[in-house]
Amino acid sequence: MNILAPVRRDRVLTELPQCLRKEAALHVHKDFQPRVTCACQEHRTGTVGFKISKVIVVGDLSVGKTCLINRFCKDTFDKNYKATIGVDFEMERFEVLGVPFSLQLWDTAGQERFKCIASTYYRGAQAIIIVFNLNDVASLEHTKQWLADALKENDPSSVLLFLVGSKKDLSTPAQYILMEKDALKVAQEMKAEYWAVSSLTGENVREFFFRVAALTFEVNVLAELEKSGSRRIGDVVRINSDDSNLYLTASKKKPTCCP
Ligand SMILES: Nc1nc2c(ncn2[C@@H]2O[C@H](COP(=O)(O)OP(=O)(O)OP(=O)(O)O)[C@@H](O)[C@H]2O)c(=O)[nH]1
Numbered sequence: 001m002n003i004l005a006p007v008r009r010d011r012v013l014t015e016l017p018q019c020l021r022k023e024a025a026l027h028v029h030k031d032f033q034p035r036v037t038c039a040c041q042e043h044r045t046g047t048v049g050f051k052i053s054k055v056i057v058v059g060d061l062s063v064g065k066t067c068l069i070n071r072f073c074k075d076t077f078d079k080n081y082k083a084t085i086g087v088d089f090e091m092e093r094f095e096v097l098g099v100p101f102s103l104q105l106w107d108t109a110g111q112e113r114f115k116c117i118a119s120t121y122y123r124g125a126q127a128i129i130i131v132f133n134l135n136d137v138a139s140l141e142h143t144k145q146w147l148a149d150a151l152k153e154n155d156p157s158s159v160l161l162f163l164v165g166s167k168k169d170l171s172t173p174a175q176y177i178l179m180e181k182d183a184l185k186v187a188q189e190m191k192a193e194y195w196a197v198s199s200l201t202g203e204n205v206r207e208f209f210f211r212v213a214a215l216t217f218e219v220n221v222l223a224e225l226e227k228s229g230s231r232r233i234g235d236v237v238r239i240n241s242d243d244s245n246l247y248l249t250a251s252k253k254k255p256t257c258c259p
């Protein structure tokens with residue numbers, strides 16, 4: 001029985017969404033890695049289809065973390081500020097290259113007094129989204145501390161980082177260009193991918209979360225392929241067998257598209 005909600009039609013990804021700025025991107029390939037596409041075509045994605053990947057959203061109070069998640073998950077926007085107390089989360093189901101994939105988006109509190117509750121939920125994240133307000137340079141400066149705190153609970157070598165400037169609708173083009181210059185520098189230092197969004201207008205919100213889903217998915221499939229080692233994902237494991245060869249490598253036939 002599948003206890004997860006079905007995937008909505010507008011959550012289907014058939015191509016790799018592109019980065020916003022090539023200068024600060026996790027990678028700039030046009031397509032998913034061929035190994036990933038191939039594994040999906042051949043249904044060799046192992047447990048990826050059942051996995052729920054944790055994504056945490058951190059940043060100063062009132063930068064717009066909750067509004068960002070609500071714009072994407074519920075297509076709503078609230079102009080009144082209601083501080084998040086501790087944490088909250090939303091589940092989003094996608095289908096990437098025909099494989100179901102779920103993200104659990106953890107919305108954390110930016111207020112100092114709730115920070116210690118929120119930080120207990122940082123562990124086990126596959127992606128960290130650090131949000132700052134494009135109209136408040138101090139919130140950009142604080143992103144380094146937010147990142148350091150989140151990385152204390154996670155493996156810096158495997159987690160994907162995104163630096164997101166919010167409230168783009170409130171900056172003039174000239175102000176935006178100035179802020180973007182600084183933000184790109186911070187993103188490069190952090191090795192994070194840079195995005196600029198507006199939850200009020202919806203600008204780039206969907207593109208951004210699709211990119212998060214796609215890149216997290218790609219990492220998961222690559223990890224599965226690596227983990228499977230000599231055993232190919234999709235092979236049948238025979239249980240209660242005397243046969244010394246436990247793996248029914250029915251797929252001794254050569255893969256059609258993998259190297
Ligand atoms: N104009 C504009 N206002 C925004 C945008 N995003 C958020 N806001 C406003 O900014 C305020 C704070 O937004 P929240 O999403 O609650 O901020 P938060 O980061 O979740 O704050 P904490 O939960 O305290 O950490 C609210 O009044 C929102 O309406 C945006 O894209 N444009």
Ligand SMILES: [Mg+2]
Nearest residue numbers: 065066083084
């Ligand atoms: Mg909030």
